[in-house]
Amino acid sequence: MDKENLIQMYYEMVLIRRLEERGAELYQQGKIGGFMHLYIGQEAVSTGLIAAREPRDRVITAYRDHGVAINCGISANEVMAELLGKSTGMSKGKGGSMHMADTSKNMWGGHAIVGGHLPIAAGFAIGDQYAGNDNITICMFGDGATNIGYFHEALNLAKTWNLRVLWVCENNQYGMGTAVDRASAVSEIRQKAEGYGMKNSRVDGMDVVKVHEAAAEALKYIRTEGKPYLLEIMTYRFRGHSMGDPERYRTQDEVKKWQEDDPIGIFRAYLAKKKIALGNDLDGIDAQVETEVQKAVEFAEASPEPGMDQLFADIYAEN
Amino acid sequence: MxxxxxxxxxxxxxxxxxxxxxxxxxxxxxxxxxxxxxxxxxxxxxxxxxxxxxxxxxxxxxxxxxxxxxxxxxxxxxxxxxxxxxxxxxxxxxxxxxxxxxxxxxxxxxxxxxxxxxxxxxxxxxxxxxxxxxxxxxxxxxxxxxxxxxxxxxxxxxxxxxxxxxxxxxxxxxxxxxxxxxxPDGEYTIPLGKSTIQRPGKDLTIVTYCKGLELSMKAAEDLAKEGIEAEIVDLRTLRPLDMEPVLESFKKTNRAIVVEEGWKSYGVGAEIVSRIYEQAFDYVDAPILRVAQKEVPLPYNRNLEQAALPQVPDIIAAAKEVLK
Structure with a gap:
């Protein structure tokens, strides 16, 4: 990976972090409604993963989707506007935090029924297989989603029909407040792919370079073999499951220990060690992000609410 | 054809x-x-x-x-x-x-x-x-x-x-x-979301669809032998629901029944009846009745199953009731 791409990944990770920190403030001020799930701590996962895709590869994820949206190239303005429910959001303010998509960026949502988007991801791959192209669908989901039937139906179909799907389990070690080993028969999620004869691996998700390498390898396998792959990415969310999380299920010590492995800090150290970017250069990017996020907040706050004509718009494609 | x-x-x-x-x-x-x-x-x-x-x-x-x-x-x-x-x-x-x-x-x-x-x-x-x-x-x-x-x-x-x-x-x-x-021979389509009159009549309106249509057509033949002409409106599409032919027919007959195979509670009939009352109340000459499945899980035994499903005599009885 060249310097430009490495710097781009750093920029995206910081942008996700700062955007969400501001989002959390706006949520507490009551400017953002509904459920909001922060990606803070997990930025290296989607950043490294999506940097490895071709533009023609589709991305679909669960409700923790702000970071994925940024990585897919959706602007901070649009993400912030959607969070505020404004008409300038990519879903015109009708989707909110959990439902961000922009098909022009091959980002297909933001889906909030746990595991529900996995068969839909298989369906994208059915469509691409039927069309005769070699597009890959990258489907991201949490560890909690691997215990529901949708996961198993989707993986079974993907392997049986040789669908080009990269199944990405973001194992942040808790399904809401339930630790993986309290909910899953196997705590190493990648083992579940074994039952379907599906190639799989596990990677450290706090290191964006390692994630990128693992994703590139998996995508290469899928593209050339025409078969699905399951990649388990080990990560940790630094904030609660959603904004209203009392966090009774884990200790402050545990959270602190993981925060020492901050993916942004790890990546800064990597860039310095490899002499790709010095602290000063990176501080410059941080300042640039700060301005971009401030502008996004201003853009979103100044944007109009959706008009009442939008209430009945887009229910059906045909009248 | x-x-x-x-x-x-x-x-x-x-x-x-x-x-x-x-x-x-x-x-x-x-x-x-x-x-x-x-x-x-x-x-x-x-x-x-x-x-x-x-x-x-x-x-x-x-x-x-x-x-x-x-x-x-x-x-x-x-x-x-x-x-x-x-x-x-x-x-x-x-x-x-x-x-x-x-x-x-x-x-x-x-x-x-x-x-x-x-x-x-x-x-x-x-x-x-x-x-x-x-x-x-x-x-x-x-x-x-x-x-x-x-x-x-x-x-x-x-x-x-x-x-x-x-x-x-x-x-x-x-x-x-x-x-x-x-x-019809050759290429044709029928638009979604359009109800239609399957049998013209002047004495009462039967609103139905699918299996209910088959049963209602038979009931209408029997009713005709007694001089009662039922007009049958076939919904064909349940959502979006086209009430126009239903209301047009009802404004002419002023009496109606709804025939469906599903359970009566919270069913298609409940929706149709409500809409007629909301949109054509001034034309109502008799309470609108619903013919539907009995409120039981369907049993295996043939006699019991048939007893639970709506039948032609149920439709005839309901039609006569609204004409009283």
Missing amino acids: ARITMREAISQALMEEMDRDPAVFILGEEVGVWGGTYAVTKGFYDKYGPERVKDTPIAENAIIGGAIGAAMVGQRPIAELMTINFGFSAMDYIVNQAPKLRYMFGGQFSVPMVIRAVGGGGRQLGATHSQTPDAIFAHFPGLVVVSPGTPADAKGLLKSAIRSNDPVLFLEHATMYQVRGEV
Whole structure:
């Protein structure tokens, strides 16, 4: 990976972090409604993963989707506007935090029924297989989603029909407040792919370079073999499951220990060690992000609410 | 005009649309090698091959979820549910995904998918395999729910459903595949969301659809022998619901009954009756009655099952009651 791409990944990770920190403030001020799930701590996962895709590869994820949206190239303005429910959001303010998509960026949502988007991801791959192209669908989901039937139906179909799907389990070690080993028969999620004869691996998700390498390898396998792959990415969310999380299920010590492995800090150290970017250069990017996020907040706050004509718009494609 | 069965009409519609549009393909349990559990897709596998007639695992979420995904990226899948009762296993996709994706993402994509499903009682399949849960599905904005009562309508409506850019649930009845009827020769479609008069009359209005149409037509013949002329309005599409022909007929007859095979509580009849009261109250000359399934899980035993399902004499009795 060249310097430009490495710097781009750093920029995206910081942008996700700062955007969400501001989002959390706006949520507490009551400017953002509904459920909001922060990606803070997990930025290296989607950043490294999506940097490895071709533009023609589709991305679909669960409700923790702000970071994925940024990585897919959706602007901070649009993400912030959607969070505020404004008409300038990519879903015109009708989707909110959990439902961000922009098909022009091959980002297909933001889906909030746990595991529900996995068969839909298989369906994208059915469509691409039927069309005769070699597009890959990258489907991201949490560890909690691997215990529901949708996961198993989707993986079974993907392997049986040789669908080009990269199944990405973001194992942040808790399904809401339930630790993986309290909910899953196997705590190493990648083992579940074994039952379907599906190639799989596990990677450290706090290191964006390692994630990128693992994703590139998996995508290469899928593209050339025409078969699905399951990649388990080990990560940790630094904030609660959603904004209203009392966090009774884990200790402050545990959270602190993981925060020492901050993916942004790890990546800064990597860039310095490899002499790709010095602290000063990176501080410059941080300042640039700060301005971009401030502008996004201003853009979103100044944007109009959706008009009442939008209430009945887009229910059906045909009248 | 040719006189063909409901099965042949549905089969023709599928084949004509597959020939017309390469984006159309079929997926479902036993649709291919087996030829469809109700033989609707018999011969399709040989004609179109495994790419266009896909045998799936017994996994309703994968079938309907997969169809939704393929539809979102530009194909036109027709997913077959072996019975609508198995649709409950994929309820999330039918009512919580397909009808909402377009709206929730600000119209960025649509879901041009048809789900064909068989429903209805009368074949002694027991309580979990015999339901007519149409009203449940018709509850959800964003879904189109179609249920034809004649071979001609089945063919024309299914062709429209396949061409529609919205998700359509197409409900067929398990006891009606052998029903015969006149079907126009050559290419034709029938628009979704349009009710129609299937039998003209002046004395009362019978509002019905699907199996209820078959029963109501028989009841109307018997009533005619007694000098009572029933006008039968066939809804054909439950959502979006076209009340125009219903209201027009009711304003003429001032008396109506609704015939449906599903349970009476919270059913299609409840909706129709409410709308007539809301939109034509001044024309009401008698309480509007509903003929529907008894409020029991359908039993296996033939006599018990038939006793639970609406029958022609029930319709005749209700018609006479509203004419009193």
